[in-house]
Amino acid sequence: MKANVESAKTGEILLQDLQKRYGSYLAVDNVNLSISPGEFVSLLGPSGSGKTTTLMMIAGFESPNSGQVLLDGKDITKLPSHRRELGIIFQNYALFPHMTVEENVAYPLRMRRLQKPDITAKVSNVLDQVQLAQFATRYPHQMSGGQQQRVAIARALVFDPPVLLLDEPLGALDKKLRQHLRNEIKSLHNEVGKTMIYVTHDQDEALAMSDRVAVMHEGRIRQVAPPQEIYQRPADLFVAGFVGEANFIPVKVEAGIASTSTGEKLHVGDQKSGLQPGTICVRPEHLRLEAPANSASSGLPGHVTSMTFVGDATIVHFRSENGLELTSKVFNVSNRKRLEIGEACVASWSSSDATVLAQ
Template sequence: MLMKATVSGSDVKTGGIALHNLQKRYGNAIAVDDVSLSISPGEFISLLGPSGSGKTTSLMMIAGFETPDSGQILLDGKDITRLPPHRRELGVIFQNYALFPHMTVAENVAYPLRMRRMAKVEVEKRVGHILDQVHLGALASRYPHQMSGGQQQRVAIARALVFDPPVLLLDEPLGALDKKLREHLRNEIKTLHKEVGKTMIYVTHDQDEALSMSDRVAVMHEGRIRQVSAPKDIYRRPADLFVAGFVGEVNLVPVKLKSGTVHGPASENLPAPEWQEADRDATLCVRPEHLHLKTSPPGSSGGLQGRISGMTFVGDATIFQFRSETGLELLSKVLNVLPETMPGVGDPCVASWAANDATILTE
């Protein structure tokens, strides 16, 4: 099921973005296919998807660096679809930051203001204020090569914010950093968003970034938006099999819907949300942390019968591989399990879950 937001330009206030039926082709390839989305003023929304899903192309059309073949882009209710980038007054941050190496931090941040011919006193006031906001006030005289990757990233954010744009566009700004620094800086960006209150549109292929930073996430695939929801709903209530499989680990169980009941591979009744349709094939989705394993002697009833086929220790959790008697491979993630309580490889087990932790998809 494809999700399309309905938007109204008259309802958009300061910093609101509305996309109406955007389409972009490169030759015969469709990069963005009929994308519609409403972004509220002050909202932090992530465009999440694999390479080639259309997320960066969508961002570049908002920024004005790409022109849509059809559709409309509204900023505060005003049509900006054909405006050049410099007339949109949007802040943009790219993955490589694009800092001027021969300029100091203060000069890099001041550059957008000087291009707007702002008075020197006002430039100095704004630069000082924004550098304090990103905790770089003491480093104003340094050059980019004298700074860490995280500090350079904050300079890029300061430069994008200093002229007070209504919207900040971020194109995978953490992609070139190591894992630990990415985790640190995504928290900084989230904090900064709360402090400055700007609308932020963030492009990423990293699901952890999208889920941890965003008010909402728009999952894209093959040029279309597949689901737009709060992070918790994206994870726990995926709209289709692509979203379920792309965002986090998931167990997919083929089932048959029969008169309000859900039947598993061996025709056993499985816990699932109430369902009215009958005689239809579907897929039951349950996350590994919601799949519970209980040691059980052979021949016992209830749940999916099977055995532990493998175990992987991942620090704060253990991942159990479970193989059912029908050959179904499932994962269970258990946090902080004491060694003496762990079942061993080969032990007979029953796999179960709560009905409200499962999602039924019929695509």
Template structure:
């Protein structure tokens, strides 16, 4: 059976939103005096892929468990298509779940593992067999139906867990760091497969991870959490290109932080001073005399050759460098801006990096983004 043939049994139509809309309203969870989740409100449209992203202890797993029904919120509500399901027990929520450790039954075959949710729901044998075949074909494991989990690779076991979570057509699919146990290369491959699977089935996915690349690669929307609070939520590109706070800019990728005093503002641009260095910054509306904090991504800084100019220019010397295959990571020491991280493509690089080498750096007026200190965030 082909993936196309399996589609009627499990897959939705991309863009038609066969999944369900999810909303959290003022969700909080306290354990004694400790607040794990602090008044989180967010919504995701049906059929979208949402990732809850944050460092350890940020509250993302607690939120996922509250959505699943395994954790009772101290305050707030969980709504599915506008219906309050906060008090509904887990077994009545009809959500699929994939855990970090797969949680497969070692004594069962692949087919028996996938069929387990259907047996619990007392489907007939014929219905079970048809749905299991469709689910295994969807994750490209139909040839492994009679094998045991121990006979499979980590990536194959993860796909079995996905098939088991999808086989009963769940309203939502919840993923608790499903790729974290895999090595980097296999994790990248499974990210592509998971994204394609989401498109095929059309269900609403909610994923938890601390891996920034995974969040950017997979998601329609990313909710960034810190200390139990929702810091910023949006499309991956918007979060990366336009972080609102220093925490978001620093956690999602790598960033340089430039601090300067506003000398003039107008015409959609600020003129800043950092020591003896003058900076031009597009955007921002701070008054003269205020201190501005800018986030500047390493890949947006160029090495300037003789005669080349840029809106912002600074000289320095290479303090450290590393070859990363596709590029070089440079740490350039400057007098007024401190150490700047620079990402330099390795293919036809204009220099051969070496410690102490003098360089001139430049970037456009709109390359950096004004951000708030974390304590100033709304």
């Protein structure tokens, strides 16, 4: 499709040293981010980390105290929001209740004073795209939350902006519907090839949808990377703890010998040479718990303290002889021997599955 190829060339966003203060409070602290045309980037972080404020500065609803926003190389920092031509979708959709679906979607085109036949054609085209053609004459209150959300997406897409900004667009919906709609937004992204900047505090959503995830904390971007890298190679303790579950094992090194804070020696053979002081981060699915006889000598001996069945897996809590508490996620496979509470076992992990983070 020619239109897609053309729009894929535009929509590059560059954030340079963006800073936003509310009084003495620094809500966004020197954010730098470069987003390629057609890329799907999530801003992921806990409540209050500055995600919405960052998005609002891109949209032009907030002005930064310092720094620039560039769209396709042009500085738009001072441009009013209605002249930025960015599609924006908020959490509460903000559909006009007294307008039908068609009228809601046509609104941005009427504001831009397009001719009626042109409006009709564009509206019908975009309603097809989000599979809402049969709802054209309904009012928002006659539709489900998920359908209303799709109207909001259609309204943001209809004037063909190079960039879509989405702020927790699925926040109000139940889990199943969120999963369904995130797949829809993702396939829409593949189809229309527009740059999408997606704000969420839901790590699963960010990992599943994004080309890259920017993890925010206290106004700063702590790491920007593809989802797998964020999960497997977190840059710091905050990212490791916020994205997924993790065991954190503080390690000190004295006279060339590495040991845990509870005094257990870690064998350098397992950890590769040159283990540094810091915190070892091991995901629960990478923590092995094996019978003492089967295990490599380098593990930590201890026992199972409790187990929780979570459907596809069992979460097994382990305590080492010196009292180090660790968690293992064991997938429930029918022919695997189940561990028992109180059972003696040895905890170990492969160095390739562990990240050592500075403290």
